[in-house]
Amino acid sequence: MEKAVVITGMTKQFSNGRGIQNIDLTIYQGEIVGILGPNGAGKTTLLKCLTGLTSPDRGKVELFAIDIQSNYKEAIGPVGALIGPAVAYEKMSPYKNLKMISRLYSGITDTDIDMVLQQTGLTPFKDEKISSFSMGMKQRFGIASALISKPRLIVLDEPTNGLDIDGLLLLRKTIQEISKHSGVTFVISSHHISELEKLCNRFCFLINGEVSVYEAGNEPLEDVYVRKVEVAVR
Numbered sequence: 286m287e288k289a290v291v292i293t294g295m296t297k298q299f300s301n302g303r304g305i306q307n308i309d310l311t312i313y314q315g316e317i318v319g320i321l322g323p324n325g326a327g328k329t330t331l332l333k334c335l336t337g338l339t340s341p342d343r344g345k346v347e348l349f350a351i352d353i354q355s356n357y358k359e360a361i362g363p364v365g366a367l368i369g370p371a372v373a374y375e376k377m378s379p380y381k382n383l384k385m386i387s388r389l390y391s392g393i394t395d396t397d398i399d400m401v402l403q404q405t406g407l408t409p410f411k412d413e414k415i416s417s418f419s420m421g422m423k424q425r426f427g428i429a430s431a432l433i434s435k436p437r438l439i440v441l442d443e444p445t446n447g448l449d450i451d452g453l454l455l456l457r458k459t460i461q462e463i464s465k466h467s468g469v470t471f472v473i474s475s476h477h478i479s480e481l482e483k484l485c486n487r488f489c490f491l492i493n494g495e496v497s498v499y500e501a502g503n504e505p506l507e508d509v510y511v512r513k514v515e516v517a518v519r
């Protein structure tokens with residue numbers, strides 16, 4: 286199976302002594318991997334290093350066998366990401382924002398934009414200014430902008446933040462459909478354990494900056510999580 290992400294010996298330490306240490310992680314094409322861990326465990330740091338938004342102090346990240354440090358543009362080409370608040374021209378509509386993003390890529394049609402708006406439930410609001418959007422609607426736009434380039438790897442940091450029940454169900458359906466029909470790889474961090482449990486086939490626990498991988502099994506994910514956190518604090 287093709288490797289979508291290979292992280293080797295990755296360390297990023299901040300001046301406060303926190304960060305992530307010596308992470309080794311391989312994610313295969315088509316997997317949906319959930320990243321779990323307590324507040325401050327290093328999930329966002331891991332995802333930022335994975336997408337080149339932060340440089341690790343040590344270690345290596347390869348996306349589809351291309352080294353992100355030495356060949357950033359090529360490595361990041363097939364990646365869509367939502368890390369932190371959605372970036373948008375607030376005075377413009379989601380449609381116009383997506384149209385602008387689509388110009389950076391080849392082969393993205395107006396039909397693709399309409400589809401992404403539908404996948405994120407933004408069709409009824411497609412011509413409204415983003416400045417008038419609620420937090421959850423902005424989050425929906427952020428997800429739409431991560432999907433629009435038809436990436437092979439989609440990295441979502443806490444995508445469920447601010448979403449209502451409808452948004453949550455739609456996000457789950459969209460991820461499952463894209464995964465099933467296009468074999469896209471997803472890496473998703475969230476504190477919503479039950480949501481990740483429904484979506485993911487593998488889980489990456491990040492506790493005290495260190496990583497451990499868990500395959501979906503019969504034991505409830507919440508029990509596995511609590512056990513791992515308890516072991517880590519002993």
Ligand SMILES: Nc1ncnc2c1ncn2[C@@H]1O[C@H](COP(=O)(O)OP(=O)(O)OP(=O)(O)O)[C@@H](O)[C@H]1O
Nearest residue numbers: 299300301303304323324325326327328329330331
């Ligand atoms: N730019 C920075 N400067 C200093 N410390 C930082 C910086 N970014 C992150 N940290 C520290 O690194 C640790 C990991 O942060 P990170 O945001 O990756 O955690 P997280 O697991 O995503 O947390 P949460 O679940 O609360 O979002 C935290 O203790 C944070 O204080």
